[in-house]
Amino acid sequence: MIQATKLVDIMNIEDTTLRNQRILDEVQPLARRIMDSFIAKYSERDSYLLQLKIHTHEQTIKTTIADSKNPKYAEKKRHYGNKGFVELIDEKLFESPLYILKLEFHLESREIRMMMSSDFYPFWVFSKKTQVHELERMVDDLHNDLKIFTIEETKNFIDKNEFIETIANYIRNKRKPTIHIGKILTLGGVIEEEQLIEQLWDTYQKLTPVRSLLEKEAVEHSQSLLLMKDIQNNVEPFHINLFSKTYEVRFEEEVKKVKTNVYKQLFYIYDQDQLITEGHIGYFTRDPHESIGIIINKHGYIFSQIRKLLSEESYNWFIKKSYRDHGRHDENQQYQEQTIEELKNHHFRLNESSAFFVGTFEEATKSFTEPITKIKERLITAAGIFADVKGFLTFPKNAVYHIEIPEEDEEIESAVEEYSSSFDFTNIMDLVDQSGFTFSLDIIRDFYLNLTSLDDKHFVILSGISGTGKTQLCRVFANAVYGLDYSEENPYLKIVPVRPDWMDATSLFGYYSSFEKRYMRTEFLDMLLQANEEKDKPHFIVLDEMNLARVEYYLSDYLSAVESRKPIQLHNIDDLKDVPKTIEIPHNFYVIGTINVDETTHSISDKVLDRSFVMTLSDVDFSSFWERLEDKFKKAVEMEWDLLLEIHLNLTKYDLHFGYRTMNEMIRKLYKNSMLPEELRMEPLVALDRVVAEKVIPKIRGDERITNLLETLSSLFSEKFKESSQSYKHIERMREELDRYGSTQFWR
Template sequence: MIQANNLVDIMNIEDTTLRNQRILDEVQPLARKIMDSFIAKYSKRDSYLLQLKIHTHEQTIKTTIADSKNPKYAEKKQNYGNKGFVEFIDEKLYESPLFILKLEFHLASREIRMMMSSDFYPFWVLSKRTQVHELERMVVELHDDLKIFTIEEKKNFVDKNEFIDTISNYIRNRRKPTIYFGKILPLEGEIEEEQLIEQLWDTYQKLSPIRSLLEKEAIEHSQSLMLIKDIQKDVQPFHINLFSKTYEVKVEEEVKKVKTNEYKQIFYIYDQDQLITEGHIGFYTRDPHESIGIIINNRGFIFSQTRKLFSRESYNWYIRKSYRERGRHNENQQYQEQTIEELKNHDFRLNESNAFYVGTFEETTKSFTEPMTKIKERLITAAAIFADVRGSLTFPKGVKSIEIPEEDEDIESEVEDYSSSFDFSNILDLVEQSGFTFSLDIIRDFYLNLTSLDDKHFVILSGISGTGKTQLCRVFANAVYGLDYSEENPYLKVVPVRPDWMDATSLFGYYSSFEKRYMKTEFLDMLLQANEEKDKPHFIVLDEMNLARVEYYLSDYLSAVESRNPIQLHNIDDLKDVPKTIEIPHNFYVIGTINVDETTHSISDKVLDRSFVMTLSDVDFSSFWDRLEEKFKKTVQNEWDLLLTIHRNLTTYDLHFGYRTMNEMIRKLYKNSMLPEDLRMEPLVALDGVVAEKVIPKIRGDERISELLEVLANLFSQQFGEKSQVYKHIKRMREDLERYGSTQFWR
């Protein structure tokens, strides 16, 4: 007999460690015992139960207990520990687990939950018009005893007759909650274990329609993921012929995670040893279908679903490229006709719809009739042709335009509907996935500085060169829109500041009486766009903003933000494309990056009083190393240790270098190691050269750096020898310091 009150009383324990220990000692064994008895009693009736894996909450509870004893995590974990559960999972399908049945004692809500769960994507797929009949049949067969609910801030119950409409609403609102089906019993009084076991069996049987539907969808999902895996595994270099010239394509072995359900595999197109352009194969494991894309110069040119390849025994895979842009019908038609001609010129096989042939996929063998390298060759060749037709293949880059999605579901849309969110947890996840090394403290501080004031968003990023100031702006703005760092963001503009900016016209433009038109700027274009699309944040980065006097060219902006009065642009009555006045809207975010050296101007108090100033000089090379590709780690391990030693010595004097310098040194060392053995430099000689080229030129100062030069001289003498480049430079700089009282690399 289960005494429910004894379990519920556990929630009265305030101490996180003790509460979780009680759940581990009392609730988890009870749940395990009941589920073991359930299997023992009913597996003879349904042998499928014996194939299931057991998943429990125990390891999570143990981790919570450990973290609660650590002052670093204790506060964050103080509300953890309100349930115990045991769950059965079917893991026979590749990367497509089915969560069959969970018994959960939810102490906080005083409930016993018997349920199965699914992420949102299967229902998104099944809601499409070609499959919605299957979803409708499941709803009809679903027993009235079972509840449907989601758990967001609280449980949200869904009437089964409104289930399909609810799924459609979630899709429209871009929400993807986990969906639960099952029974919820009160956790109160005395409960007989045998009754719970019988209720579990009853629930399991009534879940059959859902289980059947989700299993079918999981099989299709699993097959598509295995095909994607096969595409990823083939990394053989190959050649493509473009416009009567042959190029070599090299594909990276590593597949990088961009964000949840999105991965990319980088490829490079070379003319001999000259890199022409790079791109990546995008793998989308749930969008909601599985698909691949070919992206060149941050613009997607091919997107195609992979699940359809399994729709018949032998599937001839054709992809059609379409160009659809608002107000450009004639131009789109021209692109279309030129594309078809170029595909024919490149010996592509086209069908009656002018779609090009990729390959034939055999359902029985789960493979193509031709080598995978040939499939990749056709995809990348076609994408390169499309990029060239559109004018954005490395050579002249075209302007990215907004495309209208195809109405026909057979033609895959190339349009991104940009939506923004300042949810900090999501932003942090995307920044961490970007591959850049920014600490939680930096991201949080940047987030707060940008968003804490509703009416003013102005942040200045200061610090040594190469610490990622501009990259932080880009990765943050892209994270707000759920984009990968490398993707083009139409709501972000990086504007390099010029030393000759003397007044506000540098930002806001001016009316030219000679040309009879308004001379617009990138800053003004973004500001006009922000006033048009006030529901979306717009980011402008003034890169190296103190190359000119900030208070001169930024004065109108600062005054407008402070007074909330519009800025006068012109007084020409018949000028249509630029308004006479313009406001600084609340969705306009200005970020400036500054370097402090002899080429820059100081920032006046007027500017500093109206901004948050962050300093990015701390460099976390430990995280940088963790994120570094394995091929670099294997090659430069010894050199890395010495570079860190040099960096530590420079840091004391604020003469250290940033991520950019470290990254470039590592890449040169790696490139040297790839040369033929009889032509490459010895690793130490290569390191001597790269430190002399990238680190020593930045060292300068007066007698205060005397000790630093002595330390470096001893270090370089021991590591490189007194004939090395770096030792000679430091020796000469020490002599200059003694003679003149100051020193620098340049003479």
């Protein structure tokens, strides 16, 4: 017998720790007991139940209890703890679990839920024209007892006759909710456990059409992921021939998670030992199908679905490159023709649709007929050609080289990049967390609020010591708004370095040259014109090191226009077509300035400060930095790390500390030294002495207030590096100069 009132009363406990402990002690054992009884009673009728793994909510509850006792997380976890559940999961497929049946006691809504849950992607796949008939069959076979819903509160159920259209609406609105299908019972009064067990069996049977559909999709998804895994695991370096030269391609073994359902594997293109450019293979595990992309120098050139390779006994993989820049038909056609010509010059096999051959995949063996190295070679070679044709990367050109291609052909459609934006803070924070940078919640939240709190004005200034990631923060945030990885090119972000000779507004807005009879446009103006054309998308402009020139001189027109909402006069030439006479600052235009404060920069006037939010990024979290550092670097600098932190701590007391950039560059030099042959490399402490002397000490300067700092560093360097070290000698010389002149710096 279940006393529902006793369970529901748990929600009256305000203390997070006590509430979750009651759920752990009372609700979870109840759910587990009922599920165990269900399996024991009905597994003889359906042995499949014995193959399922039992997953419970217990570990999550324990984590919540621990976090609720930690002041750092207590506020965030205050409302956690409103349910307990047990779920049966089929994990036989590679990275494609099927959530077969969940029994959930949702205390807050006073409901008992028996349901099967799925992420949105399988229904997206089956909503396609070629497969929608299977989704229609599932809907027709779905019992009327079962509810379809997407939100935790279950206030609004989806009518099964409207389910397919609802899926289409979610796709149009770029929403991907989890879909739940099952029974909802009231949690009230006295409930017989045996009745719940029977209801579970009834629900399980009625979910058969849903289970069949999701299992079919999961099999295809799993096979596609296995193929991706095979491609990822082959990291053997190889050579590619591009135009007049042969280059070596080397891969990182680690495949990094960029965001949910997106991974990347870095590769580097070398000429001898000189790095020419870097790129990555993007693995898109759900979009809604599985695809791979080849990105070089931050631009994507090839995107192709993987699941198609599994659709035939022997599939000939062809990819067509299409150029589809809006409003540039003639230019697109020119690129297309040049691409086809270069593919022919490189002896790629093309079919009648000018798609190029990649390889043949055999369904029986689940493998390519050629080594995967050859497949990757063709993909990266083609991407290199496309990069050169588009002008984003230029390779030397004299001769061409032969690439062997089998004699099979078939057309395959190409993918086109689309950009959609969202200022949903939760999604932005998740993407920032996955970026590999060490920006805290406090920094990202403050930056988000400063940029978005005013509807008609978006102007933020980032101040702080060099190397704390001011420019990186702008890029990672803007890319997160568009759901992009930090390394990807964002057409709605422009970073403009400020020059010391900027004296007026023409530095930003350009001017009409009567000598050349044309308007001299700037990057700032180009982005502003684009923002006025695409007002549904946010546009970010970063004025990097904005106080190298006097900000109030060159930014005055922008500040006045934002304040008055009046257009800016650009010119008065009647027959000038490409630039309007006036331009407004639209509400989707976000301006961010980064500043450093030293003897080479100008102070910021009150006129500018009054119209902006000013953030200071000087705090450095090297604990998080270390956690995110690749293992190969950790192993190389494990011994030196503590000493670097000690030096940093001493410098921090005098606001002379260094940022992430300096730390990263020092670590990379130490790692590179450790990779040299043993007889040629520096001893670890000698190498550390060198990087400290080269990257840290040159920034130390001051008057008698840094006397104690120099004494501390002198003792530290004498102990760790010895008095013959470069670091010790520099510090001792600076101490002598401080005694003699009253101030000192690294530079003589």
